[in-house]
Amino acid sequence: MSDRRFALMLMLPAAIFLAVFVAWPLVKFVADSFFEISPIAGGPREFVGFDNYAAAFASEAFQGASVRTILYTAIVVTAEFVLGLAVALLFTALGRRSNGFRTLFMYPLMIAPVVAGLLWRFLLIDNFGIVNQLLFEWGVIASPDQIQWLSDPSIALLSVAIPDIWLTTSFITLVLFAGLQNVPGDVVEAARIDGANFWRLLFSIIIPLLRPVIAVALIVRGIDAARAFDIILIQTDGGPQGSTTTLSLLIYRTMTRFGDPGLASAMGTVYLLAMLAVSIAAIALIWRPGGNAR
Amino acid sequence: MNPLETRGRTSRLILWVLLAFALVLYGFPFLYLLLTSFKTPLDAIAVPPSVFPEVWTLENYVSALSRAGVPAALVNSVVTAVISTVLSLVLAVPAAYAITRFRTPSGRVFIVAALVTRMVPTIAVGAPLIEVMRNLGLTDTSFGLALAHTTISLPLSIWLMASFFEAVPDELDEAAKVDGCSRLQALWRVVLPVVTGGLAVTAIFAFLASWNEFLFALLLTSVRAQTTPIVIANFQTQFGLDWAGMTALAAVYSVPVILLTLLLQRHIVAGLTLGAVKG
Numbered sequence: 001m002s003d004r005r006f007a008l009m010l011m012l013p014a015a016i017f018l019a020v021f022v023a024w025p026l027v028k029f030v031a032d033s034f035f036e037i038s039p040i041a042g043g044p045r046e047f048v049g050f051d052n053y054a055a056a057f058a059s060e061a062f063q064g065a066s067v068r069t070i071l072y073t074a075i076v077v078t079a080e081f082v083l084g085l086a087v088a089l090l091f092t093a094l095g096r097r098s099n100g101f102r103t104l105f106m107y108p109l110m111i112a113p114v115v116a117g118l119l120w121r122f123l124l125i126d127n128f129g130i131v132n133q134l135l136f137e138w139g140v141i142a143s144p145d146q147i148q149w150l151s152d153p154s155i156a157l158l159s160v161a162i163p164d165i166w167l168t169t170s171f172i173t174l175v176l177f178a179g180l181q182n183v184p185g186d187v188v189e190a191a192r193i194d195g196a197n198f199w200r201l202l203f204s205i206i207i208p209l210l211r212p213v214i215a216v217a218l219i220v221r222g223i224d225a226a227r228a229f230d231i232i233l234i235q236t237d238g239g240p241q242g243s244t245t246t247l248s249l250l251i252y253r254t255m256t257r258f259g260d261p262g263l264a265s266a267m268g269t270v271y272l273l274a275m276l277a278v279s280i281a282a283i284a285l286i287w288r289p290g291g292n293a294r
Numbered sequence: 295m296n297p298l299e300t301r302g303r304t305s306r307l308i309l310w311v312l313l314a315f316a317l318v319l320y321g322f323p324f325l326y327l328l329l330t331s332f333k334t335p336l337d338a339i340a341v342p343p344s345v346f347p348e349v350w351t352l353e354n355y356v357s358a359l360s361r362a363g364v365p366a367a368l369v370n371s372v373v374t375a376v377i378s379t380v381l382s383l384v385l386a387v388p389a390a391y392a393i394t395r396f397r398t399p400s401g402r403v404f405i406v407a408a409l410v411t412r413m414v415p416t417i418a419v420g421a422p423l424i425e426v427m428r429n430l431g432l433t434d435t436s437f438g439l440a441l442a443h444t445t446i447s448l449p450l451s452i453w454l455m456a457s458f459f460e461a462v463p464d465e466l467d468e469a470a471k472v473d474g475c476s477r478l479q480a481l482w483r484v485v486l487p488v489v490t491g492g493l494a495v496t497a498i499f500a501f502l503a504s505w506n507e508f509l510f511a512l513l514l515t516s517v518r519a520q521t522t523p524i525v526i527a528n529f530q531t532q533f534g535l536d537w538a539g540m541t542a543l544a545a546v547y548s549v550p551v552i553l554l555t556l557l558l559q560r561h562i563v564a565g566l567t568l569g570a571v572k573g
Contacts, residue, residue: 006477007396010388011404014448017385021445022411025422032422090313093300101317103559107324110551112506114523115544119327122537128343130326144342166323174563185297206298227415230508234527251417252509261421268418279413 026272032265039259052266062267064242065250068157069226069271072246075161076225077218083165084172084217089202091173092180102177106170113167117234120163124149150236153243160235160244164228172217179213180206219282226275247271324548331355331541338538354542363517364543367525370436371547374521375504377440382447382500383493390455391481395467405456408449419445420513427514436519442510447500454499458492459485495561502551522547 001009033052035045056062087105091098108116123131126145136144149159183206191201207214229248232238238245238253245253251271255264300306326345330338331354333347338354358364393401423442424433432438462485470480486493511521526547529540555562 003396004398004400007392007398008400010392011401014385014389014452015404017444017448018407018411021423021426021441022414022419025419025426026414028422028425029418087316089298090309090316092296092298093309094306094313095296095299098313101313103556103563104317105320106555106559106563107552108320110502110506110555111324111548112508112523112526114506114508114527115548118526118540119323119544122330122541123323123326128339128341130343130345133342166320180298181296183296183298188297223413229416230523230527248415248417248509251415255417255421264421268415268421271415272418275413275415276410280410283409 029265030269030272032261033269035262037261039261045262048262052262053270055263056266056270061242061245061250065245065247068244069246069248072157072161072228072232073222073225075158076164076228077222079161079165080169080172080221081214081218084169085176087169087173088176088180089206091177102174105173108167109170111167113163113228113231114234116163116167117160117231120166121150121235124159124162126151151240153241156236156240156243160232163235164225164231167231168221168224172221175213175217176210179210183209215282215285219279222282223275223279327541328545330538331545333538335536335538338541354538355546358539358542359546361539363520364522364525367520367522368546370515370519371505371521371523373436374440374443374519375501377437378443378447378504379497379500381440381444382451383497385444385448386451386455386496387486387493388481390452391459391485393452394456394459395464405452408452411445411449416446416509420510423510424513433514434516434519439511439514439519439521440504442514443504443507444500446507446510447503450503451496451500454496455489455492458489458496462488491561494558495564498554498558498562505551 034047034049036048036051037043037045091102123129126132126148129149131149132141132144132147135141135147141147147155150156187205187209188201191205196204227248228246229252232244232246232249233252236244238249247267251264251268254267255261300309329346332350332352334349334351334353337344337348389404392398393405420442427433427438427442430438432441466484466488467477467480470484471477475483506523507521508523508527511524515521515524522543526540526543529536529543
């Protein structure tokens with residue numbers, strides 16, 4: 001057997017698995033978007049062309065959910081980048097003796113998103129949430145129910161992002177910390193001798209040098225944040241007044257509760273194509289597949 | 295010593311204080327969950343709330359763990375995660391080996407396909423999987439759910455294993471073949487023993503992906519095969535959420551995996567950063 005055939009044989013099981021359980025479902029999902037489907041299993045289906053797409057683009061719910069998905073992703077990624085970089089710099093500045101603490105800092109990564117979402121709902125809840133109570137005791141707010149984190153539609157999208165930020169900032173820290181270990185010493189020394197202060201060093205040297213690492217970390221987190229489902233569902237179920245209904249939630253609800261699988265598939269297909277286009281464009285800019293890592 | 299390490303004694307002291315503050319802030323949410331799980335159910339939702347329990351009790355653990363469906367869900371979580379982990383490794387190891395050793399065009403296509411899979415919204419795979427599972431007779435079974443979870447962990451496992459194989463020099467396989475091993479024996483007897491650390495990391499990530507997963511479990515299981523995240527989410531009673539019980543079950547579900555990662559921290563840090571750099 002030639003090497004080429006042997007390689008193919010080794011890849012075949014995984015390829016068949018992905019074809020049956022990822023590619024085929026996706027084909028079915030996209031195909032469904034061209035049909036009007038009865039929500040009852042085995043019910044009638046009728047070909048309607050692009051009608052579902054027209055309905056999706058015309059629906060305010062879909063437009064709103066798209067905007068909220070982008071906003072949510074932007075909030076999560078920005079906050080995680082700023083906090084993650086700050087902590088990574090802190091660990092680097094403190095050197096080897098902070099290694100043990102770096103491990104402790106990693107612990108939320110192992111917690112289920114649904115647990116994190118419930119936990120923060122408990123921490124932020126209106127009447128007996130500990131966060132407002134502590135803010136009140138420290139004199140930051142005037143009464144313990146002043147901030148209605150999850151029931152005020154104007155801030156709810158920000159509040160539901162908090163557990164996601166809490167859960168995965170450690171990931172950005174780990175990746176950036178690894179990158180910081182490779183910053184060449186002579187460049188930093190030269191800049192210090194030239195009298196560069198910390199901010200100058202950060203923006204003119206460290207961030208440009210870390211650019212590839214930063215890009216990868218942000219893409220990975222961006223993809224996950226744009227797909228967030230359980231963490232939001234468990235906190236607000238998309239409310240109040242739809243202010244936290246992102247695309248995942250809207251599609252899930254259109255499919256199960258409103259019983260319109262055709263429309264849900266059309267929305268999902270647009271979502272899927274947008275995700276692929278954005279991530280592939282982002283990856284093409286920084287990384288070539290098939291070659292060695294970076 | 296890293297060039298970015300601070301040397302001045304005062305600034306180091308300030309940074310240590312900052313770090314301590316950040317760690318307390320970051321650790322508090324889960325600590326509060328643990329503390330709440332030892333409060334009485336009424337104490338847990340008292341207004342105003344207090345940080346420490348007035349009376350320490352194991353009542354919530356007893357009531358949560360004896361609740362109908364909870365022990366079964368814990369068993370289901372373990373069974374599903376173990377099946378999915380084994381399946382991921384069995385499929386990913388040969389594929390990753392072929393991709394790194396033979397560098398054929400099909401291998402390149404394959405690794406890009408695995409990467410693309412990671413960008414697909416879960417709902418777009420999960421919704422049609424309902425019917426696929428029905429056709430296979432796997433609706434509401436741990437095996438069916440494990441198959442679905444493997445769609446998440448397999449691409450990640452292939453990427454991780456590919457980078458571990460890449461670190462093993464090709465000369466090792468060549469030497470094995472000179473000694474009379476077939477290509478398959480070279481992989482099984484010579485290369486795999488070298489990458490056991492990598493196998494362990496990959497297994498942990500596959501296990502965690504299944505252990506913490508929610509949407510597939512919600513779509514594909516109803517009663518028999520329900521996993522613990524779904525049960526935790528369903529801790530509603532007619533009076534609202536059973537917060538005290540929820541914190542106890544959440545602690546039971548999270549503490550073992552947190553301890554596991556603290557124990558194996560070095561490997562996991564390596565896997566996380568590798569996974570990130572690789573996609």
